[in-house]
Amino acid sequence: VLSKKIDEPKNMKLVHKQDGDTDYELANATLLSLVRNSELEGIVSSIRQLEETWNWRYNYPFTFINDEEFTPEFKKGVEEVCSGKVYYEVIPKSIWEKPANIDPALYKSGIAKLAANKVNYASLESYHNMCRFNSGWFYRLEGLKKFKYYWRVEPNVNFFCKVDYDVFKFMRDNELTYGFTVSLYDEPLTVETLWKTTVDFCLAHPEYVHPNGAFKWLTENQQNPHSTNGAGGYSTCHFWSNFEIADMDFYRGEAYSKWFDALEAAGGFYYERWGDAPVHSVGVGLFEDKSKVWWFRDIGYHHSPYENSPHSDKCSTDHEPGYFAPPDVYDQNCLPNWIRYSM
Numbered sequence: 001v002l003s004k005k006i007d008e009p010k011n012m013k014l015v016h017k018q019d020g021d022t023d024y025e026l027a028n029a030t031l032l033s034l035v036r037n038s039e040l041e042g043i044v045s046s047i048r049q050l051e052e053t054w055n056w057r058y059n060y061p062f063t064f065i066n067d068e069e070f071t072p073e074f075k076k077g078v079e080e081v082c083s084g085k086v087y088y089e090v091i092p093k094s095i096w097e098k099p100a101n102i103d104p105a106l107y108k109s110g111i112a113k114l115a116a117n118k119v120n121y122a123s124l125e126s127y128h129n130m131c132r133f134n135s136g137w138f139y140r141l142e143g144l145k146k147f148k149y150y151w152r153v154e155p156n157v158n159f160f161c162k163v164d165y166d167v168f169k170f171m172r173d174n175e176l177t178y179g180f181t182v183s184l185y186d187e188p189l190t191v192e193t194l195w196k197t198t199v200d201f202c203l204a205h206p207e208y209v210h211p212n213g214a215f216k217w218l219t220e221n222q223q224n225p226h227s228t229n230g231a232g233g234y235s236t237c238h239f240w241s242n243f244e245i246a247d248m249d250f251y252r253g254e255a256y257s258k259w260f261d262a263l264e265a266a267g268g269f270y271y272e273r274w275g276d277a278p279v280h281s282v283g284v285g286l287f288e289d290k291s292k293v294w295w296f297r298d299i300g301y302h303h304s305p306y307e308n309s310p311h312s313d314k315c316s317t318d319h320e321p322g323y324f325a326p327p328d329v330y331d332q333n334c335l336p337n338w339i340r341y342s343m
């Protein structure tokens, strides 16, 4: 199957903007990046590639968010490479910082355990803030309220296949909620009680669970060396959220919002290191119809050390078809589970 070249999604609604179409109406969407001033060079590199492969034709706006003011130098740098409007948003401290319900002693012992097990970023408080913010807060920012769809972009990622159709209209017109390129198993220690907290919530609120959720995908972990039983029944397979194209109205909806409140109350963003990737994935997997999740197999994407590598004439990569990562981490790929269990 992998030797067969792919092009654009088949049997789906696709909109192509024609050259010289000056009246083209954009979907209600923004490119989005939470980024630090110090990452200017890396984000410019990512934007350049996204513009060259796709957005030069559409000129979708870009929203930059930060827990500090962006510097004039940062603004000048990104405005030179963005083809659409640019917006900036500073995150209020009340949203970004560790909330008052977090018990300092439990936080301290929690991160000590993670650090002792060499979990990345365990003791970096800003990383916990970032994961919590990306899990349940970014779409509530004043400047994001006007948008429905976002495409998340990180510094130092690569886009290496030409995409001709309007990706946001693809989401809209095919009624999709969540799009991804790469999916991985997680380090179970970072989400040790996420599943238990979630199951408790679902037992109390069964009405929120979607009858066509991706239950098997969330729980089957037969060929998973990384997440035996450490995550309490969650396979730890998740969509890698440094790339995501999604509908924020899903997060804003009652099911996800109420569930997120329960996660906040449990405190796992700090006592453990719940990532926004497993949180979005568990939320989408339980509270949305799995047919509304889309693997963008045609979008060439790389964030070290993994990638989605389409076999297509539209790509400028040298990798062989299906390349995912250096061989020593190949077993972290759980895309086969999604393919198996999402149909």
Ligand code: GDP
Pocket: 033, 034, 035, 036, 037, 039, 065, 066, 067, 068, 126, 127, 130, 153, 154, 155, 242
């Ligand atoms: P990793 O991919 O898990 O190693 O994490 P990253 O360091 O790439 O962080 C994820 C995203 O959040 C990137 O877009 C970073 O620029 C952004 N980010 C992480 N920490 C902070 C922070 O403290 N402030 C801001 N403004 N952005 C952050």
Ligand code: MN
Pocket: 154, 242, 303
């Ligand atoms: Mn990153």
